[in-house]
Amino acid sequence: VKTLDALEKAEKDVKEWSETRGSLVSQLKKQEKYRKEFIGNVSHELKTPIFNIQGYILTLLDGGLEDKTINRAYLERTEKSINRMITIVKDLEVISKLESGELKLIMERFNIIDLINEVIEMHEMRVQKNGIQIFFEKSNAAPKFVYADKKEIFQVLNNLIVNSIKYGREKGTTVIEIMKMDNKMLIEVRDNGIGIETDNLPRIFERFFRVDKSRSRNMGGSGLGLAIVKHIIDAHNQNINVSSTYGEGTSFTFTLEQSK
Numbered sequence: 669v670k671t672l673d674a675l676e677k678a679e680k681d682v683k684e685w686s687e688t689r690g691s692l693v694s695q696l697k698k699q700e701k702y703r704k705e706f707i708g709n710v711s712h713e714l715k716t717p718i719f720n721i722q723g724y725i726l727t728l729l730d731g732g733l734e735d736k737t738i739n740r741a742y743l744e745r746t747e748k749s750i751n752r753m754i755t756i757v758k759d760l761e762v763i764s765k766l767e768s769g770e771l772k773l774i775m776e777r778f779n780i781i782d783l784i785n786e787v788i789e790m791h792e793m794r795v796q797k798n799g800i801q802i803f804f805e806k807s808n809a810a811p812k813f814v815y816a817d818k819k820e821i822f823q824v825l826n827n828l829i830v831n832s833i834k835y836g837r838e839k840g841t842t843v844i845e846i847m848k849m850d851n852k853m854l855i856e857v858r859d860n861g862i863g864i865e866t867d868n869l870p871r872i873f874e875r876f877f878r879v880d881k882s883r884s885r886n887m888g889g890s891g892l893g894l895a896i897v898k899h900i901i902d903a904h905n906q907n908i909n910v911s912s913t914y915g916e917g918t919s920f921t922f923t924l925e926q927s928k
């Protein structure tokens with residue numbers, strides 16, 4: 669009987685070991701697929717501005733240098749491409765930190781109204797130049813203090829507001845609204861811009877996913893902004909949602925922990 673028990677136990681151990689091995693193998697395969705995809709996406713993203721810069725320089729060397737207008741126009745385009753590469757590289761640094769779990773939240777109590785005003789002020793120049801309007805609506809019942817990582821929430825608000833401008837209509841409007849929802853704070857960033865088709869909504873937080881690639885690239889986007897936003901909100905154990913009507917506008921809402 670003892671031998672039989674031992675045999676049964678050994679059989680169970682082998683089965684467990686084989687299951688663990690199986691799940692480790694599939695985990696490694698998944699990681700490998702992810703790594704390949706990531707590198708593929710990154711090189712694809714960087715290729716466009718690099719080839720553009722090469723083209724501008726060749727045009728200048730080919731005689732464009734002698735013409736003052738061509739000169740300036742091509743240098744300006746070169747600068748735009750370099751700025752795009754800087755955005756991509758910066759966003760890549762952020763996303764790799766977030767995806768490897770390296771981000772340690774520094775939680776503190778802070779005034780969310782002040783933070784939102786700070787982000788809005790940062791875009792004042794751009795907004796004035798393009799005739800865009802940003803409204804900040806806060807009901808009296810809305811709490812003022814939240815408990816979160818201030819730097820990361822700044823990034824969330826900034827990415828959402830930048831998108832509302834990038835994918836907004838000409839002289840469009842962005843509204844930021846804060847509300848109290850049960851014991852949480854609900855923050856909405858909505859615009860009356862181009863909107864997103866329902867089919868594309870579920871993929872909107874995937875890294876490198878874009879509805880309109882050329883529009884995003886023209887606007888200097890890296891395709892990582894919303895993936896970064898989602899990671900930060902997840903790290904806070906909070907929720908983010910999107911709703912949109914194609915041709916009419918988009919609304920992002922996320923929750924934060926309230927603080928007295």
Ligand code: ADP
Binds near residue numbers: 918
């Ligand atoms: P990108 O750098 O391309 O802006 P994001 O991750 O910030 O990358 O957004 C992914 C895509 O989601 C964008 O390319 C755009 O197609 C769509 N999108 C994001 N925000 C909005 C918005 N407010 N209105 C319409 N489309 C949006």
